[in-house]
Structures are given as C-alpha cells and as structure tokens.
Amino acid sequence: MIRLLVVDDSALMRRLLGGVFGAEGDFEVAFARNGDEALAEHARFRPDVITLDVNMPGLDGLACLDRIMLDRPTPVVMVSSLTADGAEVTLDAMGRGAVDFVAKPGGAVSLEMDRLGPLIVQKVRAAARARLRPTLRLAERIRARTGSLDGASAGLARKPTRTPAPSPRSAPLPAPGPPEGIVLVGTSTGGPPALDALLSRLPADFPWPIVVAQHMPGSFTGPLARRLDGLCALNVQEASRPMSLAPGNVYVGKGDADVTIARRWSGLVVQPVPARADYPWHPSVDRLVASALDLVEPNRLVGVLMTGMGRDGAETMSALRARGGRTIAESEETAVVWGMPGELVRTGGASVVVALEDIADALLEMVP
Known part of the structure; x- marks a missing residue:
C-alpha cells in the first residue's frame, strides 16, 4: 500500500481526491486541513507521498513544505493554480524540494476531477517512487536539529521569489550568428x-x-x-x-x-x-x-x-x-x-x- 497524505483546506477537494485515490485500491489515505495538521499527520502517519495545497490559511504550503523537508524529507506533489502567481510559487516550491505539481481543477471541480484524476494518480505514483537526494537541504536539516536554525533562515518566513537576482555573467554574450550545433x-x-x-x-x-x-x-x-x-x-x-x-x-x-x-x-x-x-x-x-x-x-x-x-x-x-x-x-x-x-x-x-x-x-x- 502507498501511504498518501492529502493536505487541502477545501473539504470538497479532500473528498474528491480521497475518492480518486480510494478507487485505486492500493492507497491508504489520510487528510489534513492546513499546514499545522499536515505536520502532525506527517509525524503520526509517516506517509510515502504528500499532495500539498499551495494556498492555505495559517501555515501555507511553502512554509509547510519547508518543515517537511527539514523534519523528514518526503516526496511532495504541490497542488497549484494555473496562474502566473501560481507558477511562481510552484517553481519556488520545487526549488525547496517538491517533486512535482498538479493543476488545481477550476470551474466545475467535480467534472474537472474526472478529467484530471488519471494524471493526478500517475504523478502521485511516480512521486511515491521518487528518489530524494540524501543531500537535499542537508545543511539546513542539521542546523534545525541542533537548534541553530530559526524559522526565517529555514525559509519559513520567506515569500515566493518573484524575480531572482541575476547571477554575474562571466563574459559578454556572443553576437547572434549561425550556430555550429x-x-x-x-x-x-x-x-x-x-x-x-x-x-x-x-x-x-x-x-x-x-x-x-x-x-x-x-x-x-x-x-x-x-x-x-x-x-x-x-x-x-x-x-x-x-x-x-x-x-x-x-x-x-x-x-x-x-x-x-x-x-x-x-x-x-x-x-x-x-x-x-x-x-x-x-x-x-x-x-x-x-x-x-x-x-x-x-x-x-x-x-x-x-x-x-x-x-x-x-x-x-x-x-x-x-x-x-x-x-x-x-x-x-x-x-x-x-x-x-x-x-x-x-x-x-x-x-x-x-x-x-x-x-x-x-x-x-x-x-x-
């Protein structure tokens, strides 16, 4: 059985996702309504994979993801809106350790879930088998466990990066011309x-x-x-x-x-x-x-x-x-x-x- 934790503040989304994965027959599913509940379930249920809503009241998806990756790194699939802001936040989440993302259904959610359900299941199955690098945020995990990492330095208080600061370019860009390959x-x-x-x-x-x-x-x-x-x-x-x-x-x-x-x-x-x-x-x-x-x-x-x-x-x-x-x-x-x-x-x-x-x-x- 694949142990899946579904984290979403929407009761409808929890019910629909629960139905999708329950019908598969090889998922054991637990639920959390917000980031704080997710952390408690993460410790109690010890899931193999997590679907995590980006926008939640209180401890939001990014802050919750940070804590998961510092406490016990687990494959996470973000549930994101297909907007420009949603893309920025989701890419930030993947930089922090999330494995993949799925689009949050819009409009008639129940009908959209019928269409998106197979893709969501496929992505979550792949994430459950994903290999998280042992060095993923290792320095932060060590500092957190020794008490030398506060919430801000762990990324818990960070806002999504809107425009990354450009790195210095080592040389002027070549003039446009026919590529050799x-x-x-x-x-x-x-x-x-x-x-x-x-x-x-x-x-x-x-x-x-x-x-x-x-x-x-x-x-x-x-x-x-x-x-x-x-x-x-x-x-x-x-x-x-x-x-x-x-x-x-x-x-x-x-x-x-x-x-x-x-x-x-x-x-x-x-x-x-x-x-x-x-x-x-x-x-x-x-x-x-x-x-x-x-x-x-x-x-x-x-x-x-x-x-x-x-x-x-x-x-x-x-x-x-x-x-x-x-x-x-x-x-x-x-x-x-x-x-x-x-x-x-x-x-x-x-x-x-x-x-x-x-x-x-x-x-x-x-x-x-």
Whole structure:
C-alpha cells in the first residue's frame, strides 16, 4: 500500500481526491486541513507521498513544505493554480524540494476531477517512487536539529521569489550568428531543479544554443525561463514565437504546445507549434529531436535526457546516437524519476550516463 497524505483546506477537494485515490485500491489515505495538521499527520502517519495545497490559511504550503523537508524529507506533489502567481510559487516550491505539481481543477471541480484524476494518480505514483537526494537541504536539516536554525533562515518566513537576482555573467554574450550545433534537452518530473543544476554550471560563452523541452503547462514555462535566466550566466527565454538560434542562449519550449527546429531564410530557428495528439507529453522531447535530425547533421547535435517519468525522448535520442550524434543520460542515482533517462540507457542510446552535477562537464567535453 502507498501511504498518501492529502493536505487541502477545501473539504470538497479532500473528498474528491480521497475518492480518486480510494478507487485505486492500493492507497491508504489520510487528510489534513492546513499546514499545522499536515505536520502532525506527517509525524503520526509517516506517509510515502504528500499532495500539498499551495494556498492555505495559517501555515501555507511553502512554509509547510519547508518543515517537511527539514523534519523528514518526503516526496511532495504541490497542488497549484494555473496562474502566473501560481507558477511562481510552484517553481519556488520545487526549488525547496517538491517533486512535482498538479493543476488545481477550476470551474466545475467535480467534472474537472474526472478529467484530471488519471494524471493526478500517475504523478502521485511516480512521486511515491521518487528518489530524494540524501543531500537535499542537508545543511539546513542539521542546523534545525541542533537548534541553530530559526524559522526565517529555514525559509519559513520567506515569500515566493518573484524575480531572482541575476547571477554575474562571466563574459559578454556572443553576437547572434549561425550556430555550429545545437544541444537538445528533455526533462519532466523533477526537471526545474535539474535544469538549474545543469545551466548554472555552463559559461555565458557556451558556443551552441540549447533548446529545452520541459513537460509543463503554458502558464509555467515563461516563469520557468525567467527564473532560470536569473540563476545562470546564459540568456534564457521562453520560445513563445519563432526565434533565431544563437550561441549563449537557452530556449525553453512553450508549454501546452510542442517546440521544433525549423529553417527560415535567415537560418535555423526554434519555434512553438501546436501539440500533436500522437505525442502524449508536451512540449514533446521526441518531436523536438526528430525536427532537429531532419535539418542538422547528427554529429552537430547533442541530446541530454534528464529526470522524468515515461519514455519521451528515448526513441529519438537513441536514433540520434545511432546516426553519429552524442547523448547524455542522467544517472539513476541522481534522477528524481529515472523513467526517461532510464529508457534511453535500456535502449542503448546513451553515449554516457552521469550524475546530474556532472552533466555540464560532460556537455563541455562534447561541444567544441
């Protein structure tokens, strides 16, 4: 049985989520109405996974998440609204240790839950199997247990970061020009912190553009790009329109759509395109890589597949390697969910398999 703690101040949401997971037959579910009750149930019930509402009276979702991660780190799926503010707070939560998020149903909640229920169950199952890094906020946990960490320094009094302070750029951005190659990055569950770890280790003068397909709703990819732009030396932007590919730039595919490489009179561009039903996840990693292979020599492409459930990207990145390209898979030891990179390894499509903190170095070795 999977022990699930549902934390939500809405009685209707608790009842609906309880019904969804109760019907699965292998969940034991406990409930909490606010952050304080959640902490008490966390200690008593010792859940395997938690769904945590962002907005609650009293101890809100972020403050509750901080305490969970300091007391006994447990996989947490945030329940968030699909608004700009909701995206900012949710990305902040993932930076603090949350594994994934699901959209809070709007409108006719009961009808929406019928539609969203299978996805919520899938995400919670994946989170229950997620691997939390032993070093996750380790210094804070030690200070909290020794009494040297107060609430403010633990993040309990912090507000969501609206605009991260930009990190110093190590060199001027390269002038736009035809790229010699392209790095294609795919990720899903646990992706935002993984992207932070990868991109923050690359210099501003990295010679190839980087295109990212991160499974996310459309209201989240813009805030994600802005957040990453403030945390790394590269120039990060959402590919919300056709954009010329240029070195020193990272293009995050717009959510609820797909992202592809295309050729215009001015050269190669990255562009959003309507999502296709034959690709189950969006932005689709497989569709991104396939579009690049149609236009760029494989030896001028590097694919990077990081944490995420499912197998999106494994087939096309395996084809990329078979045709002379290079690929990097995140190792099982660091991936929150070793679905996507694990499939790439199982199909023999990974040129190298490395821990998250070593992906940037591997990439720098592959890109001239």
